[in-house]
Amino acid sequence: NAGVTQTPKFQVLKTGQSMTLQCAQDMNHEYMSWYRQDPGMGLRLIHYSVGAGITDQGEVPNGYNVSRSTTEDFPLRLLSAAPSQTSVYFCASSYGQGAVGYTFGSGTRLTVV
Amino acid sequence: SQQGEEDPQALSIQEGENATMNCSYKTSINNLQWYRQNSGRGLVHLILIRSNEREKHSGRLRVTLDTSKKSSSLLITASRAADTASYFCATDGGSGTYKYIFGTGTRLKVLA
Numbered sequence: 001n002a003g004v005t006q007t008p009k010f011q012v013l014k015t016g017q018s019m020t021l022q023c024a025q026d027m028n029h030e031y032m033s034w035y036r037q038d039p040g041m042g043l044r045l046i047h048y049s050v051g052a053g054i055t056d057q058g059e060v061p062n063g064y065n066v067s068r069s070t071t072e073d074f075p076l077r078l079l080s081a082a083p084s085q086t087s088v089y090f091c092a093s094s095y096g097q098g099a100v101g102y103t104f105g106s107g108t109r110l111t112v113v
Numbered sequence: 114s115q116q117g118e119e120d121p122q123a124l125s126i127q128e129g130e131n132a133t134m135n136c137s138y139k140t141s142i143n144n145l146q147w148y149r150q151n152s153g154r155g156l157v158h159l160i161l162i163r164s165n166e167r168e169k170h171s172g173r174l175r176v177t178l179d180t181s182k183k184s185s186s187l188l189i190t191a192s193r194a195a196d197t198a199s200y201f202c203a204t205d206g207g208s209g210t211y212k213y214i215f216g217t218g219t220r221l222k223v224l225a
Contacts, residue, residue: 041217042216042217045212048212090156100161101148102203103158104148106155
């Protein structure tokens with residue numbers, strides 16, 4: 001049972017490049033979210049999904065796209081990377097609607113130069 | 114954003130002492146959660162307390178919730194060096210969804 005798997009663990013992008021951060025969970029969780037963590041800012045919600053085919057915006061969605069074609073996968077796409085998107089990105093999933101806690105992945109450390 | 118705010122931002126104690134950290138939030142909630150993050154790692158869920166609960170225990174952890182003051186506290190008793198981590202509270206904003214908003218965290222250092 002792998003839990004929540006994020007790839008890659010580290011990535012360096014040039015300004016303007018695009019890329020996809022991968023997130024997969026094998027727990028049959030309905031709910032999945034993407035957060036970014038910056039020093040002194042805590043975690044900020046980017047996008048979330050309540051199930052396959054359903055996504056919605058969080059606090060800081062600009063510059064990011066998501067899709068949820070399967071229950072297991074929830075990729076995060078950076079459309080045109082900017083230095084302000086340098087951050088650590090966490091994917092998380094949950095079984096119930098607020099009834100239980102999130103399971104977090106180990107994170108992707110992204111640097112945009 | 115109705116982000117929770119933890120207090121203090123940083124806390125340093127000796128091994129064996131108790132550590133208390135607080136979380137305040139802005140809007141009504143259905144439940145509040147506490148998480149731990151070791152340096153460079155993902156967050157680990159510690160405990161969830163519902164809005165109709167006032168206190169909850171899990172091992173050396175004790176969480177209280179005061180909805181009238183919109184605040185919660187996390188107490189770690191008999192702290193160990195392994196408790197050194199950042200601790201975050203997360204609230205659901207009363208929406209009944211899993212759209213959780215996290216605070217900025219308390220950095221706890223336990224000295225051996």
